[in-house]
Amino acid sequence: MRPHSPSRPSADQAALDRRVALLAAYADNHSAFLTVNRDTEYFEIAEVDGFVAYRRSGRTRVQFGGVVAAPDRQAPLLEAFLADARSAGERTLAVQLTPADLPLFGRSGYRINQLGSSYALELSRYSLAGKHFVPLRNKISRARRAGVQVAEVGVDRPATADLTAQLAALDRQWLRSKGSHELAFMIGERSGPADRYRRLFVAERDGQVLGYISFSPVPGTRPGWLHDLTRRHPDAPPGVMELIVSDAVGRMRHRAEPGWLHFGFTPFVGLDQRHRVAGGSPAVDHVVGLLARRGGKLYPAADQVAYKLKWRPHLIQPDYLAFHGRPSVGAVARLLRLTRVI
Incomplete structure (x- = not known):
């Protein structure tokens, strides 16, 4: 790390x-x-x-x-x-x-x-080919056709003051919509000194942030990245979060990074x-x-696990x-x- x-x-x-x-x-x-x-x-x-x-x-x-x-x-x-x-x-x-x-x-x-x-998903075995992934591929394509682009902050685009303000506003909006239904203690954070170890991918269209996912490093016998904190703008088109994951995994595979994408605990x-x-x-x-x-x-576990299972995890x-x-x-x-x- x-x-x-x-x-x-x-x-x-x-x-x-x-x-x-x-x-x-x-x-x-x-x-x-x-x-x-x-x-x-x-x-x-x-x-x-x-x-x-x-x-x-x-x-x-x-x-x-x-x-x-x-x-x-x-x-x-x-x-x-x-x-x-x-x-x-x-x-x-x-x-x-x-x-x-x-x-x-x-x-x-x-x-x-x-x-x-x-x-968890093993990156070397990752593929969206086959009939099982037709709905997922369609959602990703729909987001691309809507003009959504994904960038890694600090790599593809800088962490500007405008981006920081948009991310903070998205955090506030998301938490208001969810009430208290986000796991404290067992979920990551955005901002703070540990950010330099994390990776942040944002989805944007015409300068507006439509969503983001932060990824935290994972050590151990299945090293890789944890799909951690997520936010989605209510006006975002379908497939925005799936597009972020797809592009992030594509980058991880292209760079031959450590072997697993972990979707975490539900x-x-x-x-x-x-x-x-x-x-x-x-x-x-x-x-x-x-x-x-x-x-x-009390807690939307069924929605969470449905999102994770759509990627057909290997573990x-x-x-x-x-x-x-x-x-x-x-x-x-x-x-x-x-x-x-x-």
Whole structure:
């Protein structure tokens, strides 16, 4: 993970760069870069080169992703984190764990339940050929015929004051239209010091920004980019977001970049008995299952997963939620409020 525009770092920038370097060395989670979001707290100990990223909700520490450290140093760092939380009278839970995280967290006393699924596309196998992709190809062609053009900011066009103002206005408009239905904590950001590691593709027509997608770097065994923050103008023609993805993937493939485009995590989808973990909480399974069946008004999971599945991803894997000790209804509610699922 190299910044696009190196500069003399401030103390905060140096701390960010150090954490990004740790992610590159040790993380194996498609959403690991989200741990450098603003307002994230970090637990570290002198004996281990690594960190645990979390946020607080009441007396609960909500950890994001696995432990970022060398494999043989993850257990002592996690145990130190748990001991520190106990001494402060706080509970701990973890979200967006991958299957590879489960042995460590299981041995440390966590009860683990599936929360949703994540989706990824292998760039070397990417193609829009075939009858399955006819609707997708038509949407992309429609956007092109409407005069929409895609540019990578900082590569194809500069980040001008006018562009910055349009992006900020689009953010405000989008969030007003969505209410609170955007995952906080488990989704990326635009603007801030970490932007120099991200990539931003914008769709424009006649100088007007119609939408954008930011891509965050993904380390680990399936390196590549995370299809992260998205915004679409209400007046944008159909196919604008699909056109951005198509052009971005085309550029990634042309440059022979690392192998995967990750569409990220969606809660309450892909739930399957095969993904259940021994010792998981039946109560948490019940709540998650209820939200999967009846929670469409709270969080639009079905729309999200339909968008991801239209690309026919090559990998679908479960993501997990883990409580240290016995889960409580209050802790589940705090998690859902912290992440803005409710």
